[in-house]
Amino acid sequence: MKVRARVFVSGRVQGVFFRSETKHEARLRGVMGWVRNLPDGRVEAVFEGEEGAVKELIEFCRRGPPGARVVKVDVKWENYTGEFRSFEIRY
DSSP: OEEEEEEEEEEEOSSSSHHHHHHHHHHHHTOEEEEEEOTTSOEEEEEEEEHHHHHHHHHHHHHOSTTOEEEEEEEEEEOOOOOOSSEEEOO
């Protein structure tokens, strides 16, 4: 089943390659969407894909890349749209 999740990651998650590693992990799993830094220091991402792959990517976000210190992950499940054709970093 295809699902969509909007994820907000708090902690030391900027300046530690969080976005680029999330993009890499998403592409490995065939997950589409995007990831970006927020002005308040969090990272926001939207993931669309097979439920298992999206859940694996959320678990990656709970750990983050080396150098990250994830304090909190908020997940909002949304309706799947199929609007994405790739996974990108937004600026």
